[in-house]
Amino acid sequence: MVVRMRRNRSQTAQRRSNHAIKGARVAKDAAGNLYLPHRVNPVTGMYKGRVVIDIVAKQKKEDRRMKRREKNLRESGQDSGQPKEQKDESAKAAAT
Numbered sequence: 001m002v003v004r005m006r007r008n009r010s011q012t013a014q015r016r017s018n019h020a021i022k023g024a025r026v027a028k029d030a031a032g033n034l035y036l037p038h039r040v041n042p043v044t045g046m047y048k049g050r051v052v053i054d055i056v057a058k059q060k061k062e063d064r065r066m067k068r069r070e071k072n073l074r075e076s077g078q079d080s081g082q083p084k085e086q087k088d089e090s091a092k093a094a095a096t
Contacts, residue, residue: 007015026034035041045053 025037027037028034029041029044033041033043035043040047040052045051045055
């Protein structure tokens with residue numbers, strides 16, 4: 001049988017060039033946190049020395065959202081009201 005669509009050297013080399021792809025380059029801030037260059041630091045919310053994202057306000061908003069969600073779950077009877085760690089421990093105790 002004859003090989004139908006033979007790949008030439010150029011195509012083979014282009015495919016193999018992806019084998020040498022390195023990991024993403026990262027930058028470090030003053031506190032030692034790693035983040036992608038030319039992007040907002042997700043830990044501090046800073047870009048080029050200025051605060052662009054208010055991380056504290058974002059965290060408060062997320063906490064309020066989670067608290068409201070847990071309250072709704074408890075009211076609907078889907079949640080026992082225990083923290084996740086206690087649920088895991090009680091499940092392990094029940095299994096043994």
